[in-house]
Amino acid sequence: MPVGKIAGQPVWQHRTPRARLALWAGWLGLVALFVYCWQVMTETTIWAFVHDAPAQAVDIGSRMLPPRWGYIEKLLLPLWDTLNMATLGTLLGVILAVPVAFLAARNTTPSVMLLRPIALFIIVSSRSINSLIWALLLVAIIGPGLLAGIVAIGLRSIGFIGKLLYEAIEEIDVSQVEAVTATGASRGQIMDYAIVPQILPAFCGITVFRWDINIRESAILGLVGAGGLGLQLQASLNVLAWPQVTMIFLVILGTVVVSEWVSAKVRQAIT
């Protein structure tokens, strides 16, 4: 009991002695588990390779530098493809995610028993599969190229946008909804006047954030045949053209920095 008495004086402690003991036992257990896992993990490590690692890193580094600056000419079109893939994919994701979010939010779903679980399942399954895996599947289904990449990005974005958006919908101020309902507004009008204005800033922020993530992800989707910079990366890696790989890395880095800056600016502007 946190509040007790010692020599007639009331004392307060954050935890009971029993809770403290349990806490210590818990930490001890965690440390033991960590030590055990470490052993399992390193059992199959070949230490010769690990000792060699610094030398290998220096070797690859020396081959990667300097970057092949002239290669940029051949990267511009794939870069454009990558940006389009990210943007169109985000757009597709948004179009699919908005209805899913409204079905998943407890306060807007038409049926808590049936539609809400379905919407939540869509969100979870979209989130549980990485874009790269989506692309792998889609390249097999609709063939290599940008379309597979766009759809992969779109499908992965549904979960992200859907989840954050439905959480935003669930956090809205109910009294504004009540007030608009009291005027005799229809369901559509309540959504337009009471719900959309409240979630609009969150919606813009989430979308731009996802677009920013999608640019990073679409840069590597080419590795599995979905077009864009990744395709060039694959080709360069295959022929061990390390200076070209470095150049691609630099282009990806630059793009990500710019997209992050844009997304930060946009999110700043809407609040």
Added chain:
Amino acid sequence: MLRLVSLTKTYKTGDRALSEVSFEVPAGQVVGLIGPSGAGKSTLIRCVNRLVEPTGGQIFLGDTEITGLARGELRVLRRRIGMIFQEYALVERLTVMENVLSGRLGYVPFWRSFMRRFPEADVATAFALLERVGLSDHADKRADALSGGQRQRVGIARALEQNPELLLVDEPTASLDPKTSRQIMRLIKEICEERNLAAIINIHDVVLAQGFTDRIIGLRAGRVVFDGAPSRLDDSVLTEIYGEEDWAQMRRAEQEDEEDARAEMRRREMMAEAR
């Protein structure tokens, strides 16, 4: 005009918020609904426009039985009842004009409200109402740019934009300072007189209720324990509604508040004249 017949509300948790509440409000009467927190005041006025579904009894507005209306009919009925809220409940990110026009949502089709193309007459009414509540210059501001008193005025304009027959007012002054509270109550009272509007006002402040209503209904634990003229609200009745307390002291404190407010007004007037 409004008639409640043994209205009862039991929440799913088993809490009985209202038991057998019956009373009638004629057109043009302003009723103050007082009672301790949890007495069922909010539930009562929300039952009238069925934001909360009653579990027993009947409510009539004119000849229409509100309890028992289907969804579509309920929407049409809600247009006849304006509602004013405690924390204003304006849509914060919309402009003052959009908020006032949202009072017409029950009358216009979806596409008109979505495109914000309301009929000219509605917009003219909105301008007139903003003028009436003293906010003509603020039509284009966003609601969250206004002060508390101004926001509540927008709330009043929104309710009147519906051209209602009845006002439901839920703690209109709970978030306002004493002086603004009196101004808002005075405004509601005046508007009800101008338009021969009936109103039910939930209010915590007994002295305000006495000052600005025609009739007081006291609620305790979901039952009507007092119903009469404000002047009949004496210490024994207050004890009946709220429990034991030194009521004379409350009245003195209110009076001092009011005198302070008056002194402040005089001081400002003198300063204005001096300029």
